[in-house]
Amino acid sequence: MMHTISVSIVYAKADSQWLKELVVPRGTLAKDLIVISGILEEIEELSEKGIDDLKLGVYSHKISHDYLLLEGDRVEIYRALKADPKQVRRQLAALGKTMGKRQALDDSEGAAVKLLKLVD
Numbered sequence: 001m002m003h004t005i006s007v008s009i010v011y012a013k014a015d016s017q018w019l020k021e022l023v024v025p026r027g028t029l030a031k032d033l034i035v036i037s038g039i040l041e042e043i044e045e046l047s048e049k050g051i052d053d054l055k056l057g058v059y060s061h062k063i064s065h066d067y068l069l070l071e072g073d074r075v076e077i078y079r080a081l082k083a084d085p086k087q088v089r090r091q092l093a094a095l096g097k098t099m100g101k102r103q104a105l106d107d108s109e110g111a112a113v114k115l116l117k118l119v120d
Contacts (some may be wrong), residue, residue, distance in 0.1 A: 007069050009037045011046065011077040030056050030075055031065040039077070044076065054078075081106060 005028070008021045018036050019038055034040065040047045046054065055078040056063050069075070 005069060005071040005073075005076065007033060007071075007073045009033055009039060009075045009077070011043060011079075013045075013079065014111060024069065028069050029065065030058075030063055030067040030069060033069060033075055045079075057093075 003026055004023050005026050006021065006023050007028075008019060008022075011018045018039065020039070022033070022037060024033060024036060028036070032050070034051055034054065040051070051065065054065075056065065057076045057078060058067065058073050060076070063075075
């Protein structure tokens, strides 16, 4: 019977990502992984907050700090959103704009029209 498990811990900023894969004792909690990983010492904005203020998840599912890690878990540390997505959608709708794929299609169609005008 194995007495260790393989897990990873990740944190992403707008311009960079931090990932560490670790082998930890079976029975390790999410909060313990944060300490073991050394992420608080490596990323200044996290060390300023402290463990209790961090929002955690495993594969996009919110977890508590006392979550018992399982083999293969990827613990994600979430950063605060800069804007409320619902509010952004409302503001865009008021301007007659959309988010996501539709906006990309609108932008590409506009670029194609501009290109045609240049060719003529």
